[in-house]
Amino acid sequence: MAEAPVYLVVNLHVEDAERYLQYEKGFFPILKKHQGKFMTYDDNTITFEGELPRSGRMVIFTFPSEQAAKDWYNDPEYQALSEHRRAGTKLEFLTMVHGLPPR
Numbered sequence: 001m002a003e004a005p006v007y008l009v010v011n012l013h014v015e016d017a018e019r020y021l022q023y024e025k026g027f028f029p030i031l032k033k034h035q036g037k038f039m040t041y042d043d044n045t046i047t048f049e050g051e052l053p054r055s056g057r058m059v060i061f062t063f064p065s066e067q068a069a070k071d072w073y074n075d076p077e078y079q080a081l082s083e084h085r086r087a088g089t090k091l092e093f094l095t096m097v098h099g100l101p102p103r
Helices: 017-033 066-074 076-088
Strands: 006-014 037-042 057-063 089-098
Touching (some): 017 037, 017 066, 076 089
Antiparallel strands (some): 006 089
């Protein structure tokens, strides 16, 4: 059986745009290295129902498997790069969501 894709959902507040830009510049090559794909981001989400969610930037990207996502996150190159994100943003969450397996 083929592995199910996973989606990473991120909510953060950019507090230091220069530091975050350093993170963004290095992010995409490492994402691609682990077969990840950027899907979208939004700085102005709309809530139709429920509690007002955290504000800030929402980002969604995907990997072909849970293992690929874990390998990306645990990559020493990514962890070094993520220090710029940690210094330049207030991260609310970085959450992995399992997709449906292929049918």
